[in-house]
Amino acid sequence: MNPTAKHTAPTPRSIALCLLLLAIGVTYLLAFGYFLRHSVNFVQKDGIDAASKAVAGEQSELPVHYTFDATSPWIKSLAYGWNRSESWGVWAESSSAAVVLPPVPGDATQPVCFDIRIGSGFKRHHWPMQITIAGQSFGSLQRYAGEGPFELRGTLQVPNGQPILIRFNGPFPVIPRAITRRSMDGRLLSFSLFGIAITRHC
Amino acid sequence: MATMVMAKPRWLSDNGVRSAWTTALVAFLASRLALLLVGWVSLTFIATRDKAVHGAVPTLQQLKDLAFRWDTTWYMSIARHGYSVASPAVQPHAVNLSFWPAFPYLARYLGEASGMSILTSGVMLANLAFVFSLYLLHRYCTRLEFPPTAAALSVLLLAFVPESFLFSVFYGDAFGLLGMLGAMYCARQQRWWIAGLFAAFASSSRPMGVMVLVFLLIHAWQQLGWRNFMRPWVDPHPFIPVVLAPAGYFLMLWVTYRVSGDAFAQAHTRMAGWHVYFAPAWEALRTDFRLGPDLKFWMLSALALAASLIPLFRKKLYPDAVFGLCYFVLIFSQINSAGLLHYAAALPVVYVGFAWWLRDRELARFAVLGVFASLGAVLFCAWSLYVYIAV
Numbered sequence: 001m002n003p004t005a006k007h008t009a010p011t012p013r014s015i016a017l018c019l020l021l022l023a024i025g026v027t028y029l030l031a032f033g034y035f036l037r038h039s040v041n042f043v044q045k046d047g048i049d050a051a052s053k054a055v056a057g058e059q060s061e062l063p064v065h066y067t068f069d070a071t072s073p074w075i076k077s078l079a080y081g082w083n084r085s086e087s088w089g090v091w092a093e094s095s096s097a098a099v100v101l102p103p104v105p106g107d108a109t110q111p112v113c114f115d116i117r118i119g120s121g122f123k124r125h126h127w128p129m130q131i132t133i134a135g136q137s138f139g140s141l142q143r144y145a146g147e148g149p150f151e152l153r154g155t156l157q158v159p160n161g162q163p164i165l166i167r168f169n170g171p172f173p174v175i176p177r178a179i180t181r182r183s184m185d186g187r188l189l190s191f192s193l194f195g196i197a198i199t200r201h202c
Numbered sequence: 203m204a205t206m207v208m209a210k211p212r213w214l215s216d217n218g219v220r221s222a223w224t225t226a227l228v229a230f231l232a233s234r235l236a237l238l239l240v241g242w243v244s245l246t247f248i249a250t251r252d253k254a255v256h257g258a259v260p261t262l263q264q265l266k267d268l269a270f271r272w273d274t275t276w277y278m279s280i281a282r283h284g285y286s287v288a289s290p291a292v293q294p295h296a297v298n299l300s301f302w303p304a305f306p307y308l309a310r311y312l313g314e315a316s317g318m319s320i321l322t323s324g325v326m327l328a329n330l331a332f333v334f335s336l337y338l339l340h341r342y343c344t345r346l347e348f349p350p351t352a353a354a355l356s357v358l359l360l361a362f363v364p365e366s367f368l369f370s371v372f373y374g375d376a377f378g379l380l381g382m383l384g385a386m387y388c389a390r391q392q393r394w395w396i397a398g399l400f401a402a403f404a405s406s407s408r409p410m411g412v413m414v415l416v417f418l419l420i421h422a423w424q425q426l427g428w429r430n431f432m433r434p435w436v437d438p439h440p441f442i443p444v445v446l447a448p449a450g451y452f453l454m455l456w457v458t459y460r461v462s463g464d465a466f467a468q469a470h471t472r473m474a475g476w477h478v479y480f481a482p483a484w485e486a487l488r489t490d491f492r493l494g495p496d497l498k499f500w501m502l503s504a505l506a507l508a509a510s511l512i513p514l515f516r517k518k519l520y521p522d523a524v525f526g527l528c529y530f531v532l533i534f535s536q537i538n539s540a541g542l543l544h545y546a547a548a549l550p551v552v553y554v555g556f557a558w559w560l561r562d563r564e565l566a567r568f569a570v571l572g573v574f575a576s577l578g579a580v581l582f583c584a585w586s587l588y589v590y591i592a593v
Contacts, residue, residue: 018438035465042464178492
């Protein structure tokens with residue numbers, strides 16, 4: 001430690017410089033706050049826009065069952081956060097992922113029943129999952145143990161005539177090759193989605 | 203009889219300055235010629251086995267193209283077309299917002315002003331920045347009262363470190379290095395405004411450039427002592443570079459916000475386009491270690507460079523040591539990143555630490571330089587042949 005400050009009392013010049021530096025620092029903070037508030041993740045936004053466009057002209061009659069395997073026409077609904085579809089469904093590649101489904105036909109004042117089938121694929125303990133449908137929370141934060149698949153069922157009122165955005169917030173992704181010698185899979189995997197069914201009543 | 207004495211410029215009259223320039227230029231020329239030779243040999247003799255690469259004696263243009271591989275296309279897209287959210291079909295969500303603006307824009311402006319191609323002007327700028335970095339490293343070590351051999355060794359280590367070729371190609375790494383070294387050297391000289399400008403330059407050149415803030419903050423604390431550190435209005439000068447250091451980072455946030463509506467697009471494209479994730483350092487290290495031999499190699503190489511922090515702590519060079527520690531913790535927090543050695547090699551304090559440790563160990567000095575040069579040659583051979591490991 002070699003303190004070299006010569007002045008023990010502030011001079012007008014040092015106070016002015018200090019205020020200038022403080023103003024720059026405050027500008028950083030304000031700018032950061034503004035960016036935090038107004039920034040929209042461009043990867044998610046682009047994915048949602050593309051998926052919304054893809055399903056915009058689709059019509060469906062209830063009950064309807066959406067699958068996301070490699071042969072399904074609903075791959076176009078996968079907005080962001082997914083790996084390539086497989087024969088059984090699709091893996092999320094990050095903890096955040098979303099799908100956009102076609103509008104629900106009929107009366108908007110009537111709630112409909114969602115049945116979402118998810119899984120983990122690994123023997124994890126207490127992995128979290130939170131789902132929001134059209135901006136509304138689909139149940140509270142749930143924690144699961146084991147591989148699944150698990151069924152999440154509930155009724156929700158969704159806006160009529162608009163694509164339905166379903167967001168998933170799952171566990172932190174892992175790379176199977178890094179956690180077990182039995183797998184050579186080098187992808188990042190968070191949780192799996194098997195399908196989503198929408199019916200009039202649960 | 204009166205004699206006229208003409209004042210010599212400082213770089214000629216000051217022995218320390220002259221010696222630093224001489225060492226920097228010799229190290230630069232020797233290491234770049236060696237790399238050029240490796241590139242020529244690779245293209246002439248090794249590439250013949252793979253006809254897809256070249257398969258004949260390389261032309262001058264092919265040698266010039268050695269400066270144009272891998273991420274250079276990203277920098278070039280910024281220099282030519284500016285920032286955008288367009289991503290290639292083979293790499294969805296990967297966009298050029300992942301790369302910082304100072305280098306590509308200066309390359310473009312120099313190209314426009316001089317009539318040179320962007321590639322030529324960029325490579326020229328990168329090499330100028332690298333020579334100046336070598337000079338500043340020598341001066342920095344001299345300032346820390348290292349013996350002359352240790353100062354010269356630090357320059358040689360930087361010139362021959364594996365992946366040092368990235369300081370001479372169309373990458374922004376040389377700019378980041380220059381910014382960090384300039385900020386550190388000028389802060390030690392108490393030239394606060396210039397230190398601040400260098401720090402802002404570092405943070406506008408590389409994502410990790412803003413980390414020099416750690417050095418500047420601890421240095422300010424050492425300069426002022428606790429009492430005046432907590433009362434910055436008494437002597438605010440050491441805080442000038444601290445406050446200016448994040449300027450480049452915020453400039454980049456603003457640019458990405460204007461282009462994509464997402465100020466944090468750099469982090470998002472790294473995750474979605476490059477599949478690089480952040481986790482606590484120990485977890486990321488454990489994951490990378492198990493992901494395969496390539497990531498294991500990068501991780502161990504970077505860890506070997508991180509060993510240079512031990513002598514810095516022992517010599518009580520706390521600004522350098524803590525700066526290095528924070529920098530390494532941050533780069534080791536990335537899962538699935540092939541750039542670990544690349545990032546570690548761009549950290550100036552690595553060479554300060556190694557030079558101090560090796561100052562009296564002649565055999566070890568040659569061994570380390572030999573390992574650096576050999577590994578650097580192998581990696582540049584891979585780079586020349588477009589082999590994936592040299593990213």
